[in-house]
Amino acid sequence: MxxxxxxxxxxxxxxxxxxxxxxxxxxxxxxxxxxxxxxxxxxxxxxxxxxxxxxxxxxxxxxxxxxxxxxxxxxxxxxxxxxxxxxxxxxxxxxxxxxxxxxVTEDTADMAMALILGVTRRIPEGLGAMKSGDWPGWSPTAFLGGRIGGRRLGIIGMGRIGKALAQRAAAFGMQIHYHNRRRLRPEIEQQYNATYWEDLDQMVARMDVISVNCPSTPATFHLMNARRLKLMKPTAVIVNTSRGEVVDENALTRMLSAGELAGAGLDVYEYGTETNTALRDLPNVVTLPHMGSAxxxxxxxxxxxxxxxxxxxxxxxxxxxxxxxxxx
Known part of the structure; x- marks a missing residue:
């Protein structure tokens, strides 16, 4: 030089x-x-x-x-x-x-965990009520979410961030499942008490929460497509902190609007800053402006x-x- x-x-x-x-x-x-x-x-x-x-x-x-x-x-x-x-x-x-x-491994895993909590405990809805002044007071049936302890978390992509998320989710009492291009070594699976699924379809159909943590490649484009999203339980939620194009955003919007999925937490979007207005305005969706590494x-x-x-x-x-x- x-x-x-x-x-x-x-x-x-x-x-x-x-x-x-x-x-x-x-x-x-x-x-x-x-x-x-x-x-x-x-x-x-x-x-x-x-x-x-x-x-x-x-x-x-x-x-x-x-x-x-x-x-x-x-x-x-x-x-x-x-x-x-x-x-x-x-x-x-x-x-x-x-x-x-x-x-940004730890930061992104923190944000994925925050989105899981935000969606399942309906935190943005509660925040919105407080900000608008529309909260009439406590009620036994208001803002009922779900307890995450005991729920099955399916991690798509068990790399650095996926492992860091598994560590956090386990501390909350979640059961850890994962799908990866390659299965982890037995000692690593044991470390995270993680169950491997070779067939992504089978895992998706059985999870309560799906977290997308894989990179964007030609092989992962629309990995969570309309067909695979329909395999999810109606009570399940999906969280994405990786790349927007891994999830078919239009199909996800349709399913959330129709009540075929319980909710979604998104920090990334298929069309970049051109976020889907219909998706953003749904009460069961938490949207953030790509803050995972912030x-x-x-x-x-x-x-x-x-x-x-x-x-x-x-x-x-x-x-x-x-x-x-x-x-x-």
Missing amino acids: PSERLSVVVTRRLPEPVENRLKDLFDVTLRDDDTPMTRAELIAAAQNCDVLVPTLTDQIDAGFIGQAGPRLKLIANYGAGVDHIDIHTARQRGVLVSNTPGV TVEGRLEMGEKVIINIKTFADGHRPPDQVVPGLL
């Missing part, structure tokens, strides 16, 4: 300590406001920098990479998910891609990983969190 400082472009506002550290180490261009770059702005940035630091709001597709300048050698993503980046095209063009895995600690740690990846690359080594297409 050349001795001069790397030219780094950051596409969104990051926590101030992260931006200050980037300025200390690199020739960095920061975003003045916290709005996504236009595609034209992204392409212009990629034509004149060594390193691009995008977020999940930036579409780094084949067309974009094809228009990037020859200087661009590293895309240091601020976040763990990389489904918005065409990893294969980047590799063909000699551009490395890194991410920030493992940082902790000060998590966002600072994400920034630290980005900096380490860039610094390692600048020193002539492979970034420790390099994303390899074959391992996705």
Whole structure:
């Protein structure tokens, strides 16, 4: 690598300590406001920098990479998910891609647990009544939810976040079940007292709560499609803190509206910020604005990983969190 400082472009506002550290180490261009770059702005940035630091709001597709300048050698993503980046095209063009895995595991698991509680105990409905001033007083039959102790939790995707959720849910007395591409080792299953289901359909049909914790890949697109959602018990709820496109949002909306499912807790959406109004307005649905990783600690740690990846690359080594297409 050349001795001069790397030219780094950051596409969104990051926590101030992260931006200050980037300025200390690199020739960095920061975003003045916290709005996504236009595609034209992204392409212009990629034509004149060594390193691009995008977020999940930036579409780094084949067309974009094809228009990037020859200087661009590293895309240091601020976040763990990389489904918005065409990893294969980047590799063909000699551009490395890194991410920030493992940082928000605890935060996302916390949010999944919060959504399970929020839906089953009808917390937003109670909050709404208090905020509006419509609460007439305590009643033996008002806001009746369900006890989560003893309920069966089916985790789709038993990776870092799935395991962290299992640990939390077990503390609440839930029974842990899971479906995964590969079965966990017996000692890990024993650690979480988790029951493995090879057949996802069979698991879905028997759970009280389904939590979606798998990454977005071609194989997981609409994994919870209309047919599979209909297998769920009418008293069951579904929670999604992974990627919106794993769940068929239109089918989910129809079933919730028809009373064929008890509820849903969502932090991610199939169409990004274009949330389904009919879904958002249902009383048995808790919707959050993609807050799963929104902790000060998590966002600072994400920034630290980005900096380490860039610094390692600048020193002539492979970034420790390099994303390899074959391992996705």
